[in-house]
Ligand code: SF4
C-alpha cells in the first residue's frame with residue numbers, strides 16, 4: 001500500500017509538540033499556515049534578477065510524468081544593491097523558517113480581540129446563533145447584528161457591541177472579576193471568530209499565563225424582550 005508522508009506537516013508537528021512542551025501553550029497543526037511555504041519551489045538571485053518560482057504541481061498520468069507548472073515570477077531589477085538586499089532577506093527567512101512565533105495559541109481567558117474587532121457574520125452564522133437560542137433568523141439578526149450587507153451578499157453585517165462604541169465588548173463576551181473572559185456562545189460563534197488566528201497577535205493579554213487552565217462560567221443568557229413577539233422553532 002502506498003503511503004504519502006507530508007514531510008512539512010510532519011516537521012511542523014514535531015516543532016509544535018516541542019514548543020508546547022517548552023511553553024505550555026496548546027498548539028495544533030491547523031494553527032500553522034504552512035501552505036505558502038510548501039509551494040515555493042525555487043528562488044534564484046543573480047546581480048540583476050530575482051526569480052521566484054512557486055506553485056509547481058506535478059501530476060502523473062499512466063506512465064508518463066506530466067508537469068503542470070504554475071509560475072509567477074518576479075524578475076529583473078537593475079539595482080544590484082536592491083537585489084542583494086532581497087538576497088539577505090531571503091537568507092534570513094530561510095534561516096528562521098521554522099522559528100515559532102511568540103504567541104502560537106491564545107492564553108485561556110484572554111479574549112481581548114472580542115473587544116477590538118467586529119466579527120462579520122454570514123447568513124449561516126446568524127442561523128447558527130438563532131438555532132442556539134431557539135429563535136428565528138429574523139429575531140437573531142435584529143437582536144445581535146449591526147446590519148451592513150457586503151457587496152457580494154455574503155456578509156449580512158457584524159455582531160453588535162455592548163455600546164455604540166465599536167471598540168467596546170461583543171454582546172456575547174462574558175467575563176469574571178478575575179479579569180478573564182470567555183465567549184458566551186462558543187459553540188455557535190461566527191466563523192470569523194473561530195478562524196481568527198492568535199499567531200503574531202499583538203493584543204494578547206500578557207498578564208495571563210498560557211499554562212494555566214481557565215474554566216469558563218455560564219453561557220450567555222438571552223434577555224427576553226417583552227415588547228417583541230419571539231418566534232420559537
Ligand atoms: S491572544 Fe489575541 S487572538 Fe487570542 S484571544 Fe487574545 S487577543 Fe484574541
Ligand code: SF4
Pocket residue numbers: 111113114119159170171172173174182183184185186189190193
Ligand atoms: S461571538 Fe464570542 S468569540 Fe466572537 S467576538 Fe463575540 S464573544 Fe468573542
